Every structure is written in C-alpha cells, then in structure tokens.
Amino acid sequence: MKITTLVPDTEGALAWPPFGQNKRSIVAVGNFDGVHRGHQAVLKRTVDLAKSYGCRSVVILFDPRPEIVRQYAKDHDGAQLPKDETYTDAEALTGIDRRLKLIEEMGIDYAIVIRYTLEFGAKSYQYFLGQLVGKIGLRNLVIGKDARMGAGRAGNVDSIDSIAQATRMFEVDVVDDRGPGEVRVPLTDSDETAEALDKVNDPDSGLTKAERRALSKKTPNRLVRAWSSSYVRYLLSRGRVDEAAEILGRPHVVEGVVVGGKQRGRTLGFPTANVAGDVQGYMPADGVYAGWLVDVDPETGEERRYPSAISIGTKVTFGEPEARVLEAYAIAPLGEDGKPEWLDLYGHHTRVEFVKFLRPQVHFDGADELVAELRRNVEQTRDICK
Template sequence: MKITRLTPDDSGLVDWPTLSAHKRTVMTIGVFDGMHKGHQAVIRRVVELAKQNDSLAVVMVLDSRPALAHTYADKHDGMDVPEDYVDTQALSSVDQRIRVMRDLGVDRVLVLHYTMAFAAKSFRFFLGQMVGKLGMRTLVLGKDAALGANRAGDVKAIQELSEATGVFELDVVDDLGPGYTWIPSHFEPEVPEDAGEPKDPREGLSKTELRSWTKQNNCRKVRVWSSSNVRYLLSRGCVQAAAEILGHDHAVEGEVVHGEQRGREIGFPTANLAQVVEGYVPVDGVYAGWLIDLGPVDGEADEAVGDNDIKTTKFATSSDVMRMAEGSPWRWPAAISIGTKPTYSDETGIRERVIEPYAITEDWLELYGHKVHVEFAGFLRRQIKFKDTDELKVALQSYADQTLEMTGGK
C-alpha cells in the first residue's frame, strides 16, 4: 500500500498525483477518526467495488480534523492549524488509521492536509478534481457524509451531480449501525466512582428519563457508531462499550521515556509514556489491557517511492504486523495507570498526568526510546492515594491479577 501526503497551496489547490495510467479508482473521503465499524463498512465497500471493477481502492484522509480546523480558524483570525499542534481530541493518529486501512486491503491512501483555503472550495469543484485528476469512477460515502464548503455536498446533492454529469457513480453505504444516541454538547472527563467497568450513563434509561437527561446535559444527537460517541464513552472510562463501536480495543501510542523509576524500585517497573501521545487518552484510572513494543522510535521507516516532489511512501508493514499479532513475543498483558500518582505527588510535587503501563512478564524489559502501542481492555478502578508503599504494592499485584484474568494472559 502506498501513501501520498498532500498540502494544498495558498489558494486551496492541490497538486494531485497520477495514481494509475491504466486503472480507474474507487474512492472514499473522510477523517475516519478511530476507524470504527461504520468507517470500516465504507472502506470494505471501496475495496469490494475496486476488486469487482479491476480498479484501485483509494482512501482520502483529511488531516487535521475539519471540526478542529474550523474551530481553530474561528479563534485565530482564519489561520490554519499549525503542523506541530497536538490534537488531544483525536481518537487515533493518521498512521493508526492507515494501519487498519492496510489490513482491509486499500491500495492507496491520500493524506490531505485540511486547510481553510481548501475548505472554501465547492463540492462540485472538488469532485471534478477527483474525476479529472485521480480517475475516480465511483465515490463511496456513508449516508450522513457531506463535502465541500459549508458541507453543501450532502448525499442528495452529490447524487444529483452524479446523475447530471454521468462521469462518476455514487455508492451510499448504510453503516449498519444501531441508530442514534445523545451526548452532551460539551463534556469534561468524569472518573467513575466504583470499581469495575463503568456503566454507560444512558444505559437502561426510560424514554422519560432519557429526555430529562438530554435536556439537563444540553445534548446533541449523534450516531451510535460515531467518533463523538466513542470519545464520550472513553471520557467516562467505558472502554469496553467503546470497543464495541470500534470493533477493536481503543489504543494510544507513544515513546517510552525515563520517569521517576519508583515502580522499578518496588518491583513493578512501568513503561512511562512521553507527555505527547497519539490517540485519545481515557479518563484517569487503572485499566487492564496490553502493551506492545513497536520497536525503536528511529527504527523502520516508510520507504520512499518515486522521485517527484509529491511525498509518496510505501507503508512499512513487516515489523508492526508481527509485533501486534496475538501471541507475539512483543505483546504483553499490562495493568495501565493514567493519572497523577496521588500516593507520591505530595512528596514529589509532581502532578503531571502520565500513562504508565506495567507489562506483566517475568522478563526484564528495556523499552526506553521505543514506541509502544497501549490497548485498553477494561476499567479496573479509579486512582486513589495509598497510605504507604506496602499498601500500594498489594494493590498493584491485585491489578496485575485482574489484568491476567481479563485478558487471558495471552
């Protein structure tokens, strides 16, 4: 699979690459944050139609998220999101999304930097570029999709354009999800009070109770299978409910850095992640899950393809496929702590929020400078302050035992 990263010029125009001199393309366009089941249904349809028609299966990924880009522009006099801006609300990094697309059989991924100049282009102009420059014969979209300036290119408008021009077909995918739900328009992370996987706050409410809850929380309607709903669930510690929508455990990725090494001193060495991680960090607490070593940060890189000015790479596959596979020697059950280390924060004065996976293995792991993939399988309990180190060690052993039980230790 090849990836091409593109940035529009100041006028919003894109120097599109030539994807094939002989084959047409079946395409879809979106952010695909989290790569949930709805996203996967759309991309599977792209791959299916491409195989049927001997075409290329192409996915265009918008980066940054349009919601972030427009919010940032509104607050900064129309400026674009800086390249080094950390999007803490993104469920997954672009590379995490591309990894799933590769596994689904996509041929080419176009990662398009979303700018305000590009956003101002009409959907008609944009689709004309897709047909004329990228050889698009079929466009696959979910039924709630919308493209172009002011999101004017909804499915109805695009279907009318398709029928009027006859140069491309629109294939609309019902994402097969269970319908709609409600989430608060604005919410902050909320730590569960009780131990064990928390209950979705909307679960079990009668229609009257749900109506009252939605008014009380100033809610908006979203698809059950949506990035927004996953984000809300993770902010409540409901990682298993989130996994039901994603079709896989939610994960973050980051570099292992030196911490206080207190865990090593008490017999529970943790892999402290750097402050900046890829993926949405769930609410503070202790989780059961997995730690996967993806190798040194400066290790295997994407292979450059071609010698033109367009940044095209061949996605590196050999390492991460082996490392992330079930039963891999680089994959361990892990008890994962997220928070500010309340047992020692008064003593140290350090109150930074950190992610600390403790890999449950008899081997001594030296992961400094490595990138790791951390998956969340279940919420164990909120972080609490223990009276001393001995009490903490008993709790850590309990977390390890619960993790092995929940993950099967495989």
C-alpha cells in the same frame, strides 16, 4: 498500499498524483478517525467495488482533522494551524500513521493524505468532485449516509447524487455506517449527566417513552451516531474502554516511546514503562486499566505482547499532582530464577491497548497501601488477559 501526501497551495489547489488513464477509481473520502466499524463498512464496500469493476481503490483522508483547523482559526483570529509540531490534536482517536495502517489492512490500494487548510476547506463540493473525476478517474464515490463535504459542509448525500445523476460521470454508493441508530451524549462532563443519559440511551432501562423524553430534555445533550468517532471519544472520556472497543472492532490504542522516569515503580517492585514522547491516540479517563503493552522492535518490527496493568493520571500519592502520565506495568514471563524477566524498553516504540477499566485513581496514605492495591490490579489483569 501506496501513500501520497498532498499540501494545498495558497489558493487551496492540489497537485494531484498522475494515476494514468488505464484504470478508474473507486473512492472513499473522510477523516476515518479511529477507523471504527462504520468506517470499516465504507472501506470494505470500496474494496469490493474496486475488485468487481477492475478499478483501483482509493481513500482520501485529511490530516489534521478539519474541525481542529476550523477551531484553531476561530480561537486565533482566523490563523492557520501551525505546520510544525507545536500543536497536538489531543482529541484525535488515532494518529495519522495508525489510521493509514488500519486502512491498509482493509485492502485499500492507494491512500491520499491531504493536509487540510482553510483555503482548501473553502473550495466547494462541486469543485472537489470535479477534481476527483478529472484527476483520479472517479467511477464510484463511496460515502456514509450522513457524509458532507465542501465549503460549509454543503455537499450532502442528496446534492452529491444530484450531480452524479446530472453529469453521468460517476456514481454514488451510500453505505449505512451509522450502526444501531443514534445516542445522546452530555454537553457537560459530570457523572450525574452521564448517568442520566445512559438511562435515556438504554432501551432496557425501564423508563417509559415519556420518562425518557423528559429526562432527555432536562439534561443538556446532543445526538451522535452510535458508530461515530464522537461517541467513541465520549466513551473513552468516561473510562468505558470495553464499550469503545465494540464500536472500534478492537481495543483502543495509544502509541508512544518509552522514556525514563523517577523509577519509583521499580523501588516498589512494579517497574513501569512510562509512555511519552509524542503520544499518538486519545488518552482515556484517569484510572487503572487492564490491557496489553506491545513492544515493537525498532529494527525488525517484530511485536511482543505483555499483559499490563495500565495507569493514567497524576501521582497524587507522592505529591506530584501536576503531570498527567501513562505508565504500564508489563507482566513479564518468569525467568529461570523464578522471577519476572527484566524488560529493557527504554527508547522502544510501544503500543498500549486498553481492555477493561479496573478502578479510578485514588490517593493512598502510603506506599504499603499502594503496593497492596497494585498487587490486586496485577492479578485482575492476569485474569482478564489470560
């Protein structure tokens, strides 16, 4: 997949790459944060149409996410989001590199990454569609049912299709990317509101329609698509990584570089890899999880996978409540001496995959209690990941 990054000028205009006139393009546009099953449906349709018509398949995505740019401007008197590394999008499910890798795996030919700016966001959807037709030879625009684009998000499916019908320059292909309807997520983060809306969302909860409606009105919430980045983000924020994986079509992942720590885990018999160094991906709720640590060889790109007990949270047992960290105890194979092999992962780029929530973070009275619980968590992980 060929990747091109475009940075708008001060007026929001783009210098589009020369695609040539010998082929037209089937284009999908969006954030594709998480590349969940709804996104995958759009991408698959894009690839299928491109093959059918002998066209190139093109994905246009935005980095940073438009909502982050707009929110930053709102919070900083209309200022543009900084271009350097001083601002991290902690709400993004996937970093841009991960998104592009997943999109490439779907068979897309070209990816155009547009750095979203306020000036670019001020362009109308009519202007943007004209650019797609004139600059990259748009034949079919593939979008989800709730897609919107352009200034004020004014370009919805109906208005975009009206332009297509009037100009006959391109066609609109609408994909049902919503999954099994809509679900409600709470506006406040508490166990009580989450439990109440779980009952509202569950058709087998035993509630009548009237009871479900009353509980919904009582609990502040908003509707989101069942297949959406918003709902995946909510599930992860509650530690429900297995449910999030069903929507993503794979385990949720964060990536980062293994850095040195205080090596307290080694003294306890559980040496952990501290994953830090510009972590990419949404960090699930504090707790202990079963999953995988994937070590990526920096030279060959070869991957080695280890079942891992993963901890996210603060080290309150040792009086260090201020820093939220991710540590993974990789269950290494046994060596000739019958002991687990030592894994030297310092400086390695790693991927952490979350499979199942094991327990919340708790305060232990001492190291002995902690070690006993860690042993239990490791055995749970072996069983889950075997």
